[in-house]
Amino acid sequence: MTWLPRLPPRLPLGTLPTPLVDAPRLRAELGCGPLRIKRDDLAGFGIAGNKTRPLEYLLGDAQAHGVDVLVTGGGPDSNFVAAAAMAARVAGIACELVVWGGASRGRPAPGPTPNLALAEAAGARLVPLGDDRRERVDVVVAERAAELRAAGRRPLAVPRGGSTPVGAAGFARAAAEVLDQCVRLDGAFPATVVLPLGSGGSTAGLLVGLAAAGADTTVLAVSVSRPPEEITPKVLDLGRACAAALGTAPPREDRLEVVDHRGPGFGRASAADRDAAATVLRTEGLLLDDTYGAKAFAVALARLRAGPVHEERPGPVVLWHTGGVASALTHLGETVPATTGAP
């Protein structure tokens, strides 16, 4: 990686780079300029999507430090928990997952979602929180890691979404990947990258990779779970810590736009979000989930329909398809907005 000479140890999990594809039918429907879709739904590790990327560095780091158990967590429909369980398997270490959601017969409600079933099948131990206070997950993860340490184990505690400076390196690398692809395909860096924003690691890492390359690209981050005034400083702090660890330039605050698109709530898509997802499925055959993809694409499509986005710069607009296939299939065909899990 030319722009990132000091990346931490990496456990390869995904089939990278993911494709950067043209979207001619969507482009024609919107009547917009150069448009590309980054297919992290095809990241090639289970159904982990974008979460493959932080896990490559988190598990690489865990192996380098002799960790024997990964402790992390998320919601009942979290893509990250399933992906973490599988990644721990590949690294040859145990995995414990703290899962929020009301308990039902010893399991986190609303029963074994595909992601939790996958995590269990991959051998992870689930620790149900028994309530819906998502913010408690990271606290209980740290407590459980302390218990394991006291018992002689060598745990690594990772907060929800894998959003640590090490985890964010995954998306710093992704930035280098997409810049390379855009230069080859379009002869220019992207003008704008649009992606969903949950726990923040993906956006933070992306900003770090873009700054390291000196790219003028704007990141339009669509916040799905927290108000911008709460999540933006977290993203920038995380980006600064990641950049410091990688020895690169800090993220450019002036190139980050965070849009509040929580809409009806976390995991609940509005009719307009569902409409955007239906347009993308009908034109390009891509499946988007209610929690992340439908919301990010809804914002992007509305902008692109309204006129050129950052036309002063020559490159394409890149829409990042981050995955979310498990919940997309679970809620496909529902007409009532669905409630799904957290990052």
Ligand SMILES: Cc1ncc(COP(=O)(O)O)c(C=O)c1O
């Ligand atoms: C499919 C999908 N897209 C986007 C995100 C958001 O990424 P981040 O938590 O790094 O902001 C997640 C988080 O779990 C996800 O599963």
